[in-house]
Each structure stands twice: as C-alpha cells, then as structure tokens.
Amino acid sequence: MTTQPFRHLYVHIPFCRHKCGYCDFNAYAGMDRLMPDYVSALNAELTAAREARPFGTLRTVYLGGGTPSLLPPELIAIVLNHIRSTFDVEPDAEVTLEANPASTGLGVQGFDGRALAVLERRTDAAQATHAFGLARKAGMRNINIDLIYAVPYQSLESWLETLRRGLELGPDHVSTYCLTFEEGTLLFRRRAEGRLPEVEPDLQWDQLDAACRELEATGFNRYEVSNWAKPGFESRHNFAYWRCVPVYGAGAGAHSYATDGSSARRWWNVARPREYVAACRDPIADGEDLDARKTRAEALMLGLRTAEGTAAPGGFESELAMLAQAGLIERTNGRVTPTRRGMDLHNQIALAVL
Numbered sequence: 435m436t437t438q439p440f441r442h443l444y445v446h447i448p449f450c451r452h453k454c455g456y457c458d459f460n461a462y463a464g465m466d467r468l469m470p471d472y473v474s475a476l477n478a479e480l481t482a483a484r485e486a487r488p489f490g491t492l493r494t495v496y497l498g499g500g501t502p503s504l505l506p507p508e509l510i511a512i513v514l515n516h517i518r519s520t521f522d523v524e525p526d527a528e529v530t531l532e533a534n535p536a537s538t539g540l541g542v543q544g545f546d547g548r549a550l551a552v553l554e555r556r557t558d559a560a561q562a563t564h565a566f567g568l569a570r571k572a573g574m575r576n577i578n579i580d581l582i583y584a585v586p587y588q589s590l591e592s593w594l595e596t597l598r599r600g601l602e603l604g605p606d607h608v609s610t611y612c613l614t615f616e617e618g619t620l621l622f623r624r625r626a627e628g629r630l631p632e633v634e635p636d637l638q639w640d641q642l643d644a645a646c647r648e649l650e651a652t653g654f655n656r657y658e659v660s661n662w663a664k665p666g667f668e669s670r671h672n673f674a675y676w677r678c679v680p681v682y683g684a685g686a687g688a689h690s691y692a693t694d695g696s697s698a699r700r701w702w703n704v705a706r707p708r709e710y711v712a713a714c715r716d717p718i719a720d721g722e723d724l725d726a727r728k729t730r731a732e733a734l735m736l737g738l739r740t741a742e743g744t745a746a747p748g749g750f751e752s753e754l755a756m757l758a759q760a761g762l763i764e765r766t767n768g769r770v771t772p773t774r775r776g777m778d779l780h781n782q783i784a785l786a787v788l
Contacts, residue, residue: 435695436680436681437488437692437699438488438489439488439680440489440492440682441674441679441680442494442519442671442679442682443492443495443496443684444671444684444685444688445498445502445683445684445688446499446684446686446687446688447499449462449504449505450465450499450500450504451463456582456616458616459500459502461501465703469506469509469650470509474711475717476513477516477683479714479717480517481516481715483684484520484521485681487682490665491519491521491596492524493524493527493670494528494530495523495528495650495671497510497531499532501534501662501682502532503534504532507622508763516615518679529671529673532670555637559599562579563603564589576667577605578605579597580606581600581611581645582599582610583610583611583613583638583645587631588641590644595625595642596694597644598648601652606663607664608661609660609662611660639778649662652690657742658676658741659739659777659780662682672737676736676737677733677744678693679693683703685703685704686704686706687703690702697729698729699721699722701720703717704717704718705719727749730749734735734770735784737770738770738776740772743763743769746770755782761773761775761776762775762782763783
C-alpha cells in the first residue's frame with residue numbers, strides 16, 4: 435500500500451505522578467528514573483520512522499499521556515528539538531502538551547471536591563486556577579480544559595458550578611467527557627462491589643444539556659461530540675483523527691494510522707515503558723489491515739462525530755436512511771452531518787455503521 439504522507443505526529447509520554455481511579459490510559463506512576471532513557475528511545479524511534487516512512491511537513495505535534503508535563507523541561511526540550519531537527523515542521527504548526535494542574539491542555543476534570551475525590555484526582559480547584567493563570571502568563575494562546583460529568587455524588591448544581599468556574603478562567607477550548615467505568619480501573623471495581631452509586635440516566639442527560647446551554651451562551655461552538663471551542667481554536671490535531679488522515683504515533687503504546695485513501699492500516703507499539711526502551715528503534719507490537727469497506731465505515735463514524743460531518747460514502751444507503759429517519763443525521767448535497775440529537779447519541783450512529 436502506497437500511503438499518504440504523515441503530517442500529524444502524536445508522542446506518548448506514559449509517566450504520571452498518580453494514576454487516577456477512572457484512568458485506563460497507558461500511564462504509569464513511580465517510573466521517573468526511566469525518563470532519560472525513555473526520551474532517548476523515543477528520539478531513536480522518531481529517527482527510524484523518518485528514514486522508513488513517508489512524512490510531509492508536520493502540521494500538528496501532540497504530546498499526550500500520562501502526564502507529559504511531568505517530564506523535566508530539559509527533557510521536553512530534547513524531544514521538541516529532535517522533532518524540529520528530524521522533520522519539516524510548518525511555522526504555524528499546532529503543538530500541544532497535556533498537563534496536570536498540579537504540575538497546554540489542562541486536565542482540570544472539575545472543581546467539586548467530592549467529585550474530584552471520587553475520581554481520585556490529587557488536585558483541587560485552587561491548583562487548577564493557579565495552573566491556568568501560569569499558562570496564560572507564559573504566553574499560551576490556546577488553552578483547553580477537560581471537565582468530567584456523570585460522576586457519582588455529582589449533582590446538577592455542582593456540575594453547573596464546575597462549568598461556570600471553568601469558564602471564568604477564560605479557556606479557548608473545553609472538552610466535556612461523560613465518566614465511563616472501564617474494566618480494570620479502580621472505579622470499575624468499586625462500582626462492581628457496590629461501593630459507588632449508579633448515576634441516574636436522567637441526571638446524566640440533564641448535565642449534558644446544561645453543558646450545551648452554558649457553553650453556547652459563552653460563545654463556544656460544539657464542533658465535535660465532546661469538544662467545544664471559540665471560533666478559530668478548534669483542535670487541528672484531533673481533526674486528523676476524525677478525518678481519518680495519516681497520524682504517526684511514537685512512544686509506548688502509541689497507535690499509528692496510515693491510508694492510501696481507499697484501504698488503511700493501523701499499528702501500535704509495545705505498551706510497557708521498559709519494554710519500549712529495550713525495543714528502541716523497532717517498538718511495533720502488532721497491527722491490523724482495514725479493507726475498503728471497514729475504512730469507509732470508520733471514516734463515516736468518525737466524521738459524524740463532528741459538526742462539519744463528512745461526504746456520504748457509497749455502500750451505506752440503508753444505514754444512512756435509518757439514521758436520518760431516527761433524526762440522528764441530516765443529508766444535504768452529498769454530505770451527512772449529525773443533528774444535536776445525533777451528537778448526543780453518537781453511540782447509536784457508531785452501532786449502525788460499524
């Protein structure tokens with residue numbers, strides 16, 4: 435397969451100070467001593483990838499985790515300088531660093547002390563506010579905050595207070611996520627043991643509706659199921675995933691996606707940081723090929739996460755007709771876009787097309 439060039443780079447930094455109870459990401463606490471060796475292995479992988487794979491000029495670079503801001507500044511500089519010297523990078527490329535408020539998308543998650551305790555977040559509202567102010571003073575022009583709703587013991591009133599306190603900071607971008615209980619996490623076990631109450635579905639929908647009203651009232655546009663932005667501050671990196679264009683993922687457990695515009699292939703690296711360091715230039719663990727229909731199905735599903743929608747692909751007429759009949763999508767001039775109901779119930783769209 436002759437693939438389109440990679441113009442988007444994801445770099446996984448798996449280190450964190452404390453793994454939160456809801457987190458099922460590839461993240462590890464207590465491994466700070468591995469950081470220098472990890473950065474060396476990361477740079478070796480990037481060099482090998484540049485030699486072996488087609489890269490265009492990079493438009494976005496995203497450092498995710500884990501908590502990338504835990505890396506000492508000199509190690510972050512080594513990674514970014516290596517990227518700059520190894521790849522062509524657009525002058526106005528979007529460069530994103532995820533950050534913990536205790537340590538620049540800020541993983542604030544909330545301002546309600548009880549909800550933060552349930553999530554096992556070791557930060558509080560004061561730390562989040564202080565971190566946001568520091569990021570602004572440092573000249574960050576596009577700051578995102580993540581907020582989580584449908585948390586046990588979180589009332590509609592406390593969620594509204596979280597939203598309003600978050601918006602008072604003046605973010606440019608807000609991500610709102612419904613809490614999910616992923617198998618293998620501490621929260622999953624606690625709920626299974628009956629130690630956490632179930633969140634009533636009506637309350638969950640009320641909280642989502644409140645988020646829509648509050649964010650729209652303050653000038654944010656819902657451009658994706660979980661993402662809101664002031665005009666011009668949408669995440670360019672995330673659009674690469676939603677538009678199914680090639681993304682190279684470097685680091686422990688990172689996923690890559692390549693396509694020739696018809697079929698596609700994805701692969702992923704070994705997950706454990708020590709194994710990744712040992713693998714160095716050749717860290718791929720496994721991968722899968724996607725035939726033309728599966729490639730189109732994923733592009734349709736991901737495109738319908740966004741307000742802009744996607745071109746209607748061939749071979750899905752019955753599925754699209756059913757979704758339109760259900761009021762989940764609209765069809766105009768060869769394109770399909772989600773309705774507000776379709777964004778709220780995107781899981782139903784995914785089930786229909788995949």
